[in-house]
Amino acid sequence: MTEKDLISLETLLEHPDVEKVTHKVNPQLIKRRESIPPHCKVFDCPCTILATRDQYQFEIDSEAARQLPDIINNQVQAVEGVDSPSSEQKSTFGRERAIGVVFSGGPAPGGHNVIAGIYDAATRANPKTRVLGFLMGPDGVIENEYVALTREIVDNYRNLGGFGMIKTGRTKIDSVNKVSSARQTCKDLRLDALVIIGGDDSNTNAAFLAQELKRDGIQVIGVPKTIDGDIQVRDVEGNVLCAMSFGFHTAARAFASEISNLCTDASSDVKYWHICKVMGRVASHLALEVALQTHANLTLIGEELSEYVDYDRIKKAEAQGATDYTAYGMTLRHLSRVICNGVIRRAAVGKNYGVMVIPEGVLEFINEIQTFIIKLNTIIADFNEMHDRPFHLEFQRLEEKLEYLRRLARRSREDDRFTLWNTRDDDLFSDLPIFFQEGLLMERDSHGNFPFSQVETDKVIMGLVQDYLAWLRDQGKYKVGLKRDYYEKTMKKGGLDPFLFGPILFRNFQDGQFLLVKEEIMSLKTLTQELIRGGAIKEGEAIPAAVQTIYKKSEPSFKTQVHFYGYDGRGSDPTWFDCTYTYNLGLTVFSLIANGATGQMASIRNLERDFETWEPIGIPIGPLMHLEERMGKLTLVIEKSTVQVNSASFQVVKNLREKWLAAHPGEDDFRRPGPICLGDLRSEDRPITLALNALGSIPLEE
Numbered sequence: 031m032t033e034k035d036l037i038s039l040e041t042l043l044e045h046p047d048v049e050k051v052t053h054k055v056n057p058q059l060i061k062r063r064e065s066i067p068p069h070c071k072v073f074d075c076p077c078t079i080l081a082t083r084d085q086y087q088f089e090i091d092s093e094a095a096r097q098l099p100d101i102i103n104n105q106v107q108a109v110e111g112v113d114s115p116s117s118e119q120k121s122t123f124g125r126e127r128a129i130g131v132v133f134s135g136g137p138a139p140g141g142h143n144v145i146a147g148i149y150d151a152a153t154r155a156n157p158k159t160r161v162l163g164f165l166m167g168p169d170g171v172i173e174n175e176y177v178a179l180t181r182e183i184v185d186n187y188r189n190l191g192g193f194g195m196i197k198t199g200r201t202k203i204d205s206v207n208k209v210s211s212a213r214q215t216c217k218d219l220r221l222d223a224l225v226i227i228g229g230d231d232s233n234t235n236a237a238f239l240a241q242e243l244k245r246d247g248i249q250v251i252g253v254p255k256t257i258d259g260d261i262q263v264r265d266v267e268g269n270v271l272c273a274m275s276f277g278f279h280t281a282a283r284a285f286a287s288e289i290s291n292l293c294t295d296a297s298s299d300v301k302y303w304h305i306c307k308v309m310g311r312v313a314s315h316l317a318l319e320v321a322l323q324t325h326a327n328l329t330l331i332g333e334e335l336s337e338y339v340d341y342d343r344i345k346k347a348e349a350q351g352a353t354d355y356t357a358y359g360m361t362l363r364h365l366s367r368v369i370c371n372g373v374i375r376r377a378a379v380g381k382n383y384g385v386m387v388i389p390e391g392v393l394e395f396i397n398e399i400q401t402f403i404i405k406l407n408t409i410i411a412d413f414n415e416m417h418d419r420p421f422h423l424e425f426q427r428l429e430e431k432l433e434y435l436r437r438l439a440r441r442s443r444e445d446d447r448f449t450l451w452n453t454r455d456d457d458l459f460s461d462l463p464i465f466f467q468e469g470l471l472m473e474r475d476s477h478g479n480f481p482f483s484q485v486e487t488d489k490v491i492m493g494l495v496q497d498y499l500a501w502l503r504d505q506g507k508y509k510v511g512l513k514r515d516y517y518e519k520t521m522k523k524g525g526l527d528p529f530l531f532g533p534i535l536f537r538n539f540q541d542g543q544f545l546l547v548k549e550e551i552m553s554l555k556t557l558t559q560e561l562i563r564g565g566a567i568k569e570g571e572a573i574p575a576a577v578q579t580i581y582k583k584s585e586p587s588f589k590t591q592v593h594f595y596g597y598d599g600r601g602s603d604p605t606w607f608d609c610t611y612t613y614n615l616g617l618t619v620f621s622l623i624a625n626g627a628t629g630q631m632a633s634i635r636n637l638e639r640d641f642e643t644w645e646p647i648g649i650p651i652g653p654l655m656h657l658e659e660r661m662g663k664l665t666l667v668i669e670k671s672t673v674q675v676n677s678a679s680f681q682v683v684k685n686l687r688e689k690w691l692a693a694h695p696g697e698d699d700f701r702r703p704g705p706i707c708l709g710d711l712r713s714e715d716r717p718i719t720l721a722l723n724a725l726g727s728i729p730l731e732e
């Protein structure tokens with residue numbers, strides 16, 4: 031560096047280039063804010079109406095009919111454009127309104143565009159309409175904390191990820207007090223409508239609020255949000271009304287982009303297995319989409335594990351005139367065997383590395399774990415109901431919680447009506463690693479959900495995998511296959527005849543492309559014995575250096591790197607698909623409000639098809655409700671949609687699994703989805719799962 035390059039710190043910090051490159055508003059951000067997603071044609075019209083689509087019917091739960099009498103008979107409504115509205119239509123549609131919006135639950139990319147769509151449509155219909163954003167999620171509604179949204183605020187967040195504009199929270203408006211406070215807020219603010227942008231539980235809340243606020247003339251509209259992709263709605267005949275919640279595509283693409291980079295790194299550095307836990311509290315939709323996007327070597331799908339049936343066990347039990355219920359569903363131990371099998375097969379062709387995807391909710395599908403989760407949910411909920419101090423405050427240390435469980439187990443011995451937690455449960459629970467016991471006893475959220483994202487699911491599974499691999503290595507069954515060329519070259523370099531040593535060292539010397547050291551050679555001691563037995567060396571002679579090199583190369587070490595993909599993808603800027611989907615959801619919400627709907631969830635049909643075919647609709651929320659066990663009680667909720675094993679997307683993954691495992695000589699089959707960028711809505715820029723599922727379902731064999 032010369033004198034002329036020297037610059038004072040002051041001049042540096044004031045330099046316009048420094049200001050330019052460090053300014054938080056960068057060109058990418060400007061491009062995002064300025065991009066305008068396309069809108070469905072109906073929204074070009076000066077006003078819209080709702081047309082009932084009674085061809086879509088639902089099976090109505092009698093309890094839902096009882097609790098939601100004013101919204102249970104709602105029908106699916108399609109938004110239709112009116113080119114020349116009557117003056118009455120114009121004045122109803124364009125009436126001045128006050129609309130409250132709230133985010134509920136975890137962030138999902140695209141949420142800001144829902145608000146932008148509502149804001150644009152509402153202020154276009156009447157510039158005096160006010161859109162109020164409740165702060166910090168449902169707490170904002172309960173506590174009347176809000177911000178009046180302006181064009182400037184909305185413009186700042188267009189096409190951007192997160193829920194930063196008004197933040198979010200997980201409070202549930204479920205008690206009489208909370209409902210009454212929320213109602214008071216809506217009345218105080220003279221709201222015409224409240225829009226709840228949330229997941230299955232939040233849309234459940236929306237239905238109850240719609241019922242409650244109907245008498246006040248306040249409409250409630252839900253919007254299907256969650257990266258987990260588990261809000262999917264079909265009618266009774268299987269017609270798809272909501273194919274996917276928003277945010278799913280972005281999160282899956284964000285995870286896939288990172289995981290694809292790991293595939294590249296793993297196959298370059300060839301020494302690690304990357305274990306990637308991906309979000310999805312219960313359903314494995316995200317893992318499935320990531321598998322399709324990246325072709326990772328191994329992907330677990332929770333729903334498949336619970337469908338597993340061990341026919342050998344059933345037969346054995348049947349032969350003894352018994353029924354083996356443990357044959358249904360996969361056990362943790364069995365799962366670890368399946369994983370080890372993949373690891374060993376890849377190692378045998380020299381690939382002692384790979385990428386594996388684990389859905390965070392996978393344990394929910396393992397019978398033995400699910401039983402614990404359900405029992406503990408009930409125990410904690412019962413305790414909370416019967417005591418002033420909640421379970422987690424009363425018992426803060428693990429040992430205290432375990433002692434409480436032991437007390438319950440003792441009680442079950444004394445009182446046979448008490449069966450919730452028995453001695454066997456207690457014994458099995460004590461066998462689990464401590465970190466997992468702690469995980470299973472963690473505090474549930476306000477909806478009673480088990481906090482999977484905080485449990486080291488991967489550690490539970492990989493602990494068993496490590497143990498079994500160590501055993502297999504000791505048995506000589508886990509070996510790294512060596513390229514024949516490499517072996518021959520190394521031996522010749524060491525002055526040894528590869529053809530003399532080959533049959534002594536390898537089990538497949540005759541025809542193997544990748545040579546596998548014999549199982550009985552498990553240590554330098556057993557190697558020496560084999561060499562002596564094969565006549566390659568004499569008693570007391572040392573193992574030749576070249577043979578030692580070959581042996582060492584064949585010795586596997588299972589090295590892992592663990593990653594968690596969740597919050598990062600949840601906070602990602604949305605894909606163009608999600609930008610467009612959510613903006614149109616927002617426009618749909620306003621059409622529903624302007625036409626007097628309540629208890630409806632905004633949706634767009636035909637998401638898997640060309641944009642021109644997208645159809646904005648309202649789905650009645652009441653009929654989606656069914657009874658489910660929550661916190662130990664039967665509660666009305668919207669059913670979570672999990673991966674269907676007969677779906678085209680799952681079947682494609684299942685049938686390409688072997689190809690993606692790539693346990694053969696030659697290249698892996700990794701796919702590079704690339705990073706998320708703004709673009710046009712091309713067919714490949716939407717969830718692969720959607721495109722595949724639209725092709726139909728596969729009939730399952732009995």
Ligand code: FBP
Pocket residue numbers: 134135136137138200229230255256257258309310311390482483600
């Ligand atoms: P939502 O259902 O509210 O959309 O949240 C889903 C999710 O992103 C899950 O994938 C994850 O398990 C959970 O949120 C994490 O919750 P938290 O933000 O409370 O840690």
